[in-house]
Amino acid sequence: MHSVHFHSRLSTIVLAATAAFSMALPGVAADLKIDDLDNTGSRTFFTQKELEGAEPVEEVVTPEELEQMKQRFEELYPQSTTIPERDHGALEDKGVPQPVTDPGAGSPYWSTGKLVFKKQGETSLKRCTAQYVANNVLMTAAHCVYNIEAQTWNSDFNFLRAFDDGTYQQSVGWMCVSIFDAYHTPAKNYAFDYAFILVDAPDQKKPLAVKTGVPATTPLTAVGYPRNFGDGKRLYEVNGDWGSVARGIVTMSGNPMRSGNSGGAWFSEFKVNGDDSNNLIVSLNSHHLTGNTTDENGPLLTADTDRLFKHVQAGCK
Numbered sequence: 001m002h003s004v005h006f007h008s009r010l011s012t013i014v015l016a017a018t019a020a021f022s023m024a025l026p027g028v029a030a031d032l033k034i035d036d037l038d039n040t041g042s043r044t045f046f047t048q049k050e051l052e053g054a055e056p057v058e059e060v061v062t063p064e065e066l067e068q069m070k071q072r073f074e075e076l077y078p079q080s081t082t083i084p085e086r087d088h089g090a091l092e093d094k095g096v097p098q099p100v101t102d103p104g105a106g107s108p109y110w111s112t113g114k115l116v117f118k119k120q121g122e123t124s125l126k127r128c129t130a131q132y133v134a135n136n137v138l139m140t141a142a143h144c145v146y147n148i149e150a151q152t153w154n155s156d157f158n159f160l161r162a163f164d165d166g167t168y169q170q171s172v173g174w175m176c177v178s179i180f181d182a183y184h185t186p187a188k189n190y191a192f193d194y195a196f197i198l199v200d201a202p203d204q205k206k207p208l209a210v211k212t213g214v215p216a217t218t219p220l221t222a223v224g225y226p227r228n229f230g231d232g233k234r235l236y237e238v239n240g241d242w243g244s245v246a247r248g249i250v251t252m253s254g255n256p257m258r259s260g261n262s263g264g265a266w267f268s269e270f271k272v273n274g275d276d277s278n279n280l281i282v283s284l285n286s287h288h289l290t291g292n293t294t295d296e297n298g299p300l301l302t303a304d305t306d307r308l309f310k311h312v313q314a315g316c317k
Contacts (some may be wrong), residue, residue, distance in 0.1 A: 032076070032192075032304055033181040036316045037145075037153045043173035043200070044156040046116065046125060048166065054116050054125035056227045056260030059143055059287035061190065066249065066289065066297075073191040073248030076182065077302075095254035095294060097229045097238040104162035104169040106272050108265070108279040109235060110205045113170075114163040114225050115140055115263060120152040127232065129224040129264035130159055132203040133196070133210050133281065137312055140263030141286055142183040142195045151184070153177075157197060161204070163225070165233045172201040176316035178308055191248030193286040193299050196312035210309065211268065211280040212301040217242075220252050221270035222296065224261025224285050232260040239270075242282075248300050250283050255296035261285045266298060 061069075103109035108131075115130040115138070128144035138159055145154050157177070160168035175198040183192040220240050225232045240254030252266055264285045271278040283298035299305075311317070 034178055034308060034311055035146075035181050036176055036178045037155075038176045038316065039174055044118075044158070046158060050125055051116060051160075052166070054114075054127035054232075056225075056232055057126050057128055057144060057262055058227075058259040059141075059190070059193075059262065060290050061287050061297075062290050065188075066190070068187070069189045069191055070247035070249055072182075072186075072189055077248070092239060094239050094241070095256060097226070097236040097257055099230055100164075100223070100235040100237055103164055103235045107206065107274065108208050108267060108270075109223070109237075109272075110162050110169065111203060111208050112223055112235060112264065113159055113161040113168060114232075115144060116158050116160070117144070117154045118156045119147050119154050120150060126154070127225065127260055128262045129260065129285065130197070131223075131263075131265050131281070132161070132205075132207040133309065134207050134313055135202045136199050137207075137309065138197040138199055139210065139265070139281065139284065139309075140195055140197065141284060142179045142193045143286075144263050145177050145195045145197070146179055146184060148184045148188050159197075159199060162235075164235065170201070170204055172199045174199050176312070178312050178316050180304065180308060189248075190286050190297065191299050194284060194301070194305060194308075196309050198312050198316060208265065209276070209280055210301065210305070211282050212303060212306050218268055219270075220255075220282070221267045222252060222255050222257065222261070222264060222285060223267070224257050224264030226257035226261040227259035229257060236261070242268075243295065245300060249297055250300050251295055251297050252283070253295050255285070256294050257285065257296065258288070258293075261296075262287075 111132040130140035157174040161170040243251030243253040265281040266283040
């Protein structure tokens with residue numbers, strides 16, 4: 001059994017725009033309620049056959065639905081704005097996903113892995129992508145932890161760090177998970193499609209860092225376990241551009257990964273085995289428009305994102 005409890009707090013953190021963007025981003029964070037799910041049971045372990053049969057979760061949205069989500073975000077953040085698409089010119093292998101060889105051997109890959117879980121009332125496992133962003137905290141997409149159609153939490157989360165064709169470096173369970181209620185109330189809103197999970201074992205490698213506030217001014221690299229590349233068996237990466245920022249929804253052009261890549265990070269300043277200035281998470285794989293096979297959308301990370309992260313670090317309290 002799982003218990004659900006709720007929290008509400010007003011954040012007064014002001015986001016500062018960098019010199020690269022003179023227009024204002026959301027100023028004062030909205031009064032958002034945090035929804036928590038505590039794991040009150042023992043950890044569930046899955047067989048290799050169950051893991052191999054896990055089905056990916058995919059989110060597709062119509063332009064009309066996305067516009068409604070943006071309007072609701074703007075109601076919460078009246079100072080939100082639109083930043084036009086940025087093209088950084090020719091990028092090596094832009095829009096061409098490549099498999100990661102031995103993800104357990106280097107940063108940032110070694111902190112990324114496959115997240116498997118159950119949806120209430122379903123027997124087969126589901127899967128997404130997640131990554132360590134603190135010693136004992138994972139970041140993923142909200143739709144990977146909450147079933148908005150049924151209005152129920154998913155459960156039995158298992159994270160397989162550096163998963164690679166059936167092998168992995170570390171397997172961890174979960175203690176609690178948190179999202180903002182604005183993701184599902186009054187209706188689905190991908191501007192809040194992120195979640196943090198407190199896990200029962202620390203990262204055996206240095207965790208990744210999340211950067212909130214302003215969009216990236218450099219090209220992006222996204223990672224995930226997509227079905228349409230590698231059938232979810234291998235970690236893939238793809239280079240692209242930070243596209244438009246429109247009222248809480250951001251677009252990565254040149255990201256054709258689909259189904260299973262949900263929750264995988266978008267990195268700015270990407271560099272294999274880079275230092276603290278590299279591999280900053282600026283958004284994640286969330287959804288795409290109906291019929292679009294080349295671009296992926298994600299949530300704009302704000303001061304409230306950081307508030308949710310710290311809430312989970314403190315034990316979802």
